[in-house]
Amino acid sequence: MTVTTAATAPPGRAAAESAAPALAPRPPSRQWRIQERWAWLFVALPIALFAVFVVIPAGMALVMSFTSYSVIGDSGWVGLDNYRRLFLDPYFFIALRNTAYYTLLFVPLGIVVALATALLLNRNVRVASLFRTFFYVPVVSSTVATATIWLWLLNPQFGMVNIALGWFGIDGPAWLYDSNWAMSAIVLMSVWAGFGTNMMIYLGGLQGIPPQLYEAARIDGAGWWQQLRYVVMPSLSRTTFLVSTLLVIGAFQVFDQAYVLTKGGPGNSTITLVYYIYTQGFGNLEMGYASAISFVLFAIIAVFAVINARVTGRDHT
């Protein structure tokens, strides 16, 4: 979730900019020292809070993953035991499988829906901005509220989804009450709830494509599909890289939906990794073990982010 923010400016660029003044020759004056003192005054509290609630916890997490810390009772250094235990824990693999399933479904679907809606709204007409607002509405609602709404929409008998499927003669499944469909239902809901954000990112990307490119393609006789394939998609590769990275990172951390809608059920079909970390850490109070799982999850996310960079961003990285 936090990662979204990285979107606004590539860290490399920001870092380069902030570096420039630091390299400038320092004015030896008293005034400069005064300015430095003020600067530290300005950043002191925010940096202190940042250290206490971000930097220290991040370090602690690593240390804790090698201990048997469990809030109550003895705790001690257990070396790699937590990580070893992980590989023998069937629930960990169930959670991993469920999370992978969610990610594999959610990421491509999220990209396709976001891109398709962005293409729809990429028009210079006033109504487009009205529809942009409509399309964005689900993003504003909280995950909990969204989940509640979908609990109602997905009600096997009276929910709108199955009623609508009924109009086409389709007998809808029990969705959240069916272990084969529960996770798909959560994916569906998540795509609905989140595509607006990525649609906006894609719209931003589409605005950046010079009109000449379309014209050139049209002169060469390219149709709609060919323009999409040879003009739009290549021009958007950077945007797609950003969107897919955000989606992957978000997908691996899915929690709220599973917690509110299914509590991991039916038949463990919606236990996700973060849900499992939550139940281990705050349900069973096995915080050392929970930390180990969260580090494994962190590693998985990092690996996927790198793979994703290779696949979608090969021109830029």
Added chain:
Amino acid sequence: MSAQTAPGLSVAATTAALADGGSRPAAPHTRHRTSAQRVGALAWWVAVVVVAILTVFPLFWTLVTSLKPAGDILSGALDLVPRTVTLENYDRVLTEVPFGRYFANSMLLAVAGVVLNLFFGSLAGYAFAKLKFRGRRALFVTLLGSLMVPGIVTMVPSFLVLRAIPFAGGNNVVGQGGVGLLNTWWAIILPGAAGAFAVFFMRQFFSSIPDELGEAARIDGASEFRIFAQVYLPLAKAGAAVLAILTFQAGWNSFMWPLIVLNVQEMWTVQVGLASFVTDYATDYGPLMAGTVITSLPVLLLFVFAQRYIIEGVSHVNAR
């Protein structure tokens, strides 16, 4: 801490570029359209209306359901206008569950988050943008890097840090023996008070204001704090407004962290309250939908009124 960061930022940021309109040529506004163009325009309208129905209808249906009496909810599930309008579901939500209390709690926490993030974000963001000091680059890079660490990694340790704050909640000097700041408002407010995101966001905004303004004031002998408060801060109002909106939304909608650190029911937020409501009232859709409406209303209203402002303000940040 992810509790107070804004998920909607990149949206807002990119929306900026949209203000000028599309580069993809729209259907030309000539009187004589070919039939192919007419079909295309019709297909476009059908597509956008269908998507808009898919996105807006569930919310509408939620509202309608919340206004139906218990007997009509299942039997008249398809009625888009309630046969009889009743507020009994809202009445039940507010009396059987302390939803009013949750609402006040959420408001307190979200507003505290907005105020503190504006304050600390402006101060630190300004320092990173306009003041020269040793360690500036290293600090800023650390801050930026932290935005990429998934919130889940720091979740358990943050809980323990809050529990081990010295002298709080029965703790001794080394932070042992009590519950620290758990089950207090501070457990939500402090970790979210100076979000790295707020600092980064405000820095971007201050960077876009010319340095010369401050230099001129400095020559006139103004103190650094006056330069910040009287020269730069008024110019950053638009950015601060956007940050306020995004922080409010994030704070109001945050779920997992309040769920973890607040165990006393009187302290629950609307999100935690609604989630437990789902567990207890799983099939009682009337009150459930009424609770959902109450939970969603503040942010939805904010979005409706502030949408334009977000776009304008962020375009300023993104212009650089």
